[in-house]
Amino acid sequence: MFEMTAKQADQQTDTVLGNARLVLSDGMIERGWLAFANGRIAEFGEGDAPGASLDVAGDMLMPGLVELHTDHIEAHYVPRPKVYWDPVAAVVSYDGQLATSGITTVLDSLRVWREEGAEEVDGQSAVLADAIARARAANLLRADHFLHLRCEIPMPSVVADATLLAGRPDVRLMSLMDHTPGQRQFRDEEKLRTYYRGKKGGMSDAELDVLFAKRFEYQKTYAAANMREIVALAQRLNVPLASHDDTTEQNVADAIRDRVVVAEFPTTFEAAAGLHAAGISILMGAPNVVRGGSHSGNIAAVDLAREGFLDILSSDYIPSSLLMGALQLPERAPAIDLPQAVRTVTKTPAEAVGLNDRGEIAVGKRADIIRVHVAGNLPVVRSVWREGHRVA
Structure with a gap:
């Protein structure tokens, strides 16, 4: 059972995800990165992340x-x-x-x-x-x-x-x-x-x-x-x-x-x-x-x-x-x-x-993000963030 503790809720939730395929509302970034902080999407871009990041191994990142x-x-x-x-x-x-x-x-x-x-x-x-x-x-x-x-x-x-x-x-x-x-x-x-x-x-x-x-x-x-x-x-x-x-x-x-x-x-x-x-x-x-x-x-x-x-x-x-x-x-x-x-x-x-x-990868939108791996024709959700907090 998921439960966010008071300590978790009070923490600043900075997360940077790299080596990802980003699904935007109007296009794709085939290799890029995404950062969110305080529950909102802060930045995203092409290529390598500007600093340390979690490597998502080429999986797709898309809105929840x-x-x-x-x-x-x-x-x-x-x-x-x-x-x-x-x-x-x-x-x-x-x-x-x-x-x-x-x-x-x-x-x-x-x-x-x-x-x-x-x-x-x-x-x-x-x-x-x-x-x-x-x-x-x-x-x-x-x-x-x-x-x-x-x-x-x-x-x-x-x-x-x-x-x-x-x-x-x-x-x-x-x-x-x-x-x-x-x-x-x-x-x-x-x-x-x-x-x-x-x-x-x-x-x-x-x-x-x-x-x-x-x-x-x-x-x-x-x-x-x-x-x-x-x-x-x-x-x-x-x-x-x-x-x-x-x-x-x-x-x-x-x-x-x-x-x-x-x-x-x-x-x-x-x-x-x-x-x-x-x-x-x-x-x-x-x-x-x-x-x-x-x-x-x-x-x-x-x-x-x-x-x-x-x-x-x-x-x-x-x-x-x-x-x-x-x-x-x-x-x-x-x-x-x-x-x-x-x-x-x-x-x-x-x-x-x-x-x-919510509903798109855009600066200022809620950091409701999912990491999706596709095996053959079957998509698998590997990670889920809601308002920047990992929930699955």
């Missing part, structure tokens, strides 16, 4: 990764059906996995809805938000944690549940989601049935019929009013909004109307093209890149990347995929070079949620 959407915390909190782990211990375990994957800033995605009989982590957003805050207060976290409130719009309690959390200072994003069968991510209802059979260890068709009928009724009864209230809540609190699984022209028009800044996982080329034209940043899953396609049968991330429609990658459910996906983009979409690919997991997501102090 910035993750906007991962619900992987749930796998640590509910590791087996009906098994609830200590929430703070779950957060610390999850945080360690993020850090060793190179993620130094994360928006923890919490499900802000309750639905009996569907998902065992539903209704646990307040518990997990409190656990994250407790771990942060105890100085147990390696990464910098914020909250992303995932609002399932048709659910009866979503407005009340979101209102309880949205005013917290660590909330940086709210997403507008609707997983009603037959639309958006699961236009093919059978794919949603397959998803739930796997998630629940084999729900019967009769059980799924009941669940789906309830969701249709919820959408008809609550969705329109809830959408208006959630959008108004986010705008009143100045919290950026994300749309989710945009599929149709109407979905795009709704995203524009609601002034969303990030469109998560659009499912069709047409939706992605409309979102891009509107200046909305498009986020896709890094597992989609690594696997070569969507597990739901929707548009492939690399197809959007080749058209210039991909702005941000998210690890979603596999933390290590974020770095893997970014480093594979130049190979899969040749028009994208390495600095552009790295921006999708650093500078662009940071700026999308107003974290303008």
